[in-house]
Amino acid sequence: MVQTIGSAGESLAAGAIFTLPALFMWAKESDAVSKPSFWIIAVISLCAAILGLIFMVPLRSALIVEEHGVLPFPEGTACAEVLLAGEEGGEKSKIVFSGLGISALYKFIADGLHLFPSEIDWSIKKLGTGFGADVLPALASVGYICGKKISAYMFAGGILGWFVVIPLIHFFGDSSVFAPAGAPVSELGAWGIWSSYIRYVGTGAVATGGIISLIKSFPTIIKTFRKAVSGFGHKEAVAERTNRDLPMQPLIIGALLIVLIIWLLPAIPVGLLGALIIVVFGFFFATVSSRMVGLVGSSNNPVSGMTIATLIIAAALLKSTGHTGVAGMTSAICIGTIICIIACMAGDMSQDLKSGYILGATPKNQQLGELIGCVVSAFAIGGIMYLLDSAWGFGSKELPAPQATLMKLVVEGVMGGNLPWTLVLVGVGIAVAVEIIGIPVLPVAIGVYLPIHLSVPIFAGGLLRAFFDRKGEEGKAITEKGVLYGSGLIAGEGLIGILLAIFAVVPLSNGKSLLETLNLGNILGNAGGLIFFVLLLASIVFFTRNKKKAN
Numbered sequence: 001m002v003q004t005i006g007s008a009g010e011s012l013a014a015g016a017i018f019t020l021p022a023l024f025m026w027a028k029e030s031d032a033v034s035k036p037s038f039w040i041i042a043v044i045s046l047c048a049a050i051l052g053l054i055f056m057v058p059l060r061s062a063l064i065v066e067e068h069g070v071l072p073f074p075e076g077t078a079c080a081e082v083l084l085a086g087e088e089g090g091e092k093s094k095i096v097f098s099g100l101g102i103s104a105l106y107k108f109i110a111d112g113l114h115l116f117p118s119e120i121d122w123s124i125k126k127l128g129t130g131f132g133a134d135v136l137p138a139l140a141s142v143g144y145i146c147g148k149k150i151s152a153y154m155f156a157g158g159i160l161g162w163f164v165v166i167p168l169i170h171f172f173g174d175s176s177v178f179a180p181a182g183a184p185v186s187e188l189g190a191w192g193i194w195s196s197y198i199r200y201v202g203t204g205a206v207a208t209g210g211i212i213s214l215i216k217s218f219p220t221i222i223k224t225f226r227k228a229v230s231g232f233g234h235k236e237a238v239a240e241r242t243n244r245d246l247p248m249q250p251l252i253i254g255a256l257l258i259v260l261i262i263w264l265l266p267a268i269p270v271g272l273l274g275a276l277i278i279v280v281f282g283f284f285f286a287t288v289s290s291r292m293v294g295l296v297g298s299s300n301n302p303v304s305g306m307t308i309a310t311l312i313i314a315a316a317l318l319k320s321t322g323h324t325g326v327a328g329m330t331s332a333i334c335i336g337t338i339i340c341i342i343a344c345m346a347g348d349m350s351q352d353l354k355s356g357y358i359l360g361a362t363p364k365n366q367q368l369g370e371l372i373g374c375v376v377s378a379f380a381i382g383g384i385m386y387l388l389d390s391a392w393g394f395g396s397k398e399l400p401a402p403q404a405t406l407m408k409l410v411v412e413g414v415m416g417g418n419l420p421w422t423l424v425l426v427g428v429g430i431a432v433a434v435e436i437i438g439i440p441v442l443p444v445a446i447g448v449y450l451p452i453h454l455s456v457p458i459f460a461g462g463l464l465r466a467f468f469d470r471k472g473e474e475g476k477a478i479t480e481k482g483v484l485y486g487s488g489l490i491a492g493e494g495l496i497g498i499l500l501a502i503f504a505v506v507p508l509s510n511g512k513s514l515l516e517t518l519n520l521g522n523i524l525g526n527a528g529g530l531i532f533f534v535l536l537l538a539s540i541v542f543f544t545r546n547k548k549k550a551n
Helices: 002-017 021-029 038-065 074-085 091-112 137-146 148-173 185-216 218-230 248-264 271-296 303-320 325-359 363-391 402-416 421-437 441-449 452-469 472-505 514-518 525-544
Strands: 119-124 129-134
Touching: 002 038, 002 325, 002 363, 021 325, 021 363, 021 402, 038 248, 038 271, 038 325, 038 363, 074 325, 091 137, 091 472, 091 525, 119 185, 119 525, 129 148, 129 185, 129 452, 137 148, 137 452, 137 472, 137 525, 148 185, 148 441, 148 452, 185 303, 185 402, 185 421, 185 441, 248 271, 271 303, 271 325, 303 325, 303 402, 325 363, 325 402, 363 472, 402 441, 421 441, 452 472, 452 525, 472 514, 472 525
Parallel strands: none
Antiparallel strands: 119 129
């Protein structure tokens, strides 16, 4: 029950952070757009989360019970196995909390005290590019958890962007001025070229990767939808405790009320057309997401592809009915946000219900637990987003919000036709070429889209995982500990990140913020950052080694 309630917050936050920062970025770019208020964020998130829950309840029997043994639900099954196996004397929790503590200390030293830069960077003037790494615990952990293959694909995308495309633009551009940049290429530098040109190439690649992923999943999607709808609300004659769901009548009434709120509430500017799009796409993608995570796991669920497809269709329909400009773009993002949260919630809830099915939990209680998690998280996410935006600003170097930036560019492209389509189509060409070779498109596309400084530490974590994977059974045990330790590292960095955001907005009597006052000016430089990052990787080896037991 605790895991069920907690995970509701994670999936709601993912859906919101993928899309809503676009509104903050528009507000920064134009006075005509205002930031969404705390209450607007809360209402949109809550309505979307509850719809995701409602859509999933009648699918439980068809997907969780009737297809038990057919759909593996990897994360849900893994959670159940962890709970069944017990904590082995608390050893696993010690590993997680060790990672959390070390990561918190590391993050505070790097981004709080600024003893060394958390991003080390070197300029390569001959090529007109640069190289470096964000030496942070969470990125190394992501690489370790994803493994060498995925992290290598991302790194390859980074090399393509920073050591092929940027040098070519630098070489051929020279003193010329090309839109969308307003200065000569020779004056832009590596980061200027990335911001003005490579980001759009990456946008085309990521959007194409998401759509390819969705197209490849289409046969499964159709099959899923047919099976789920045919088993819609199906129950056994006697509803045992382990087969009790929330009653359908209140759920249907609740769904209708939420759709009315979405349609009529001025705070959610989607209108009747938007509400209809949400109902149709929401139920469809809830069904798809629930079965997709059962087949391939939550990590491989193409939520981005679903959201991009929704945004393209919603923006095109809104534009065709005269809903253009700021109002039309805001409506499109709000529709995309609700669909994204619905898909995330439905997929997450499926995993939780699978864990409960294996353990013998009561589905009705789990569904109520999800509802509690939705309500609490919906009212937390607005405050956290405002805090992060006040501290650093969405779209900044410290807080790039890559998914939301992508969604923003997609909506702008459909509504205004102001995207540099040549650059976007270059990205499309890269994605198609990668697909033809037989390599997964999305990891490579994300590597092109993001700065190489993010791909480098992820690849370092992936290489460390590969070293242990070669050790057979012994390596498997070490890898499992490494995943736990990495999870702790991610959690520790996230928590301190929120604390530092608070420090960044707390003013002192000297006119500076608390975070500015603590700043030591990165006195150890790039070399210090590199040394600390190597020590961080060494800590993964230390805490995951197999300790020899005394006779």
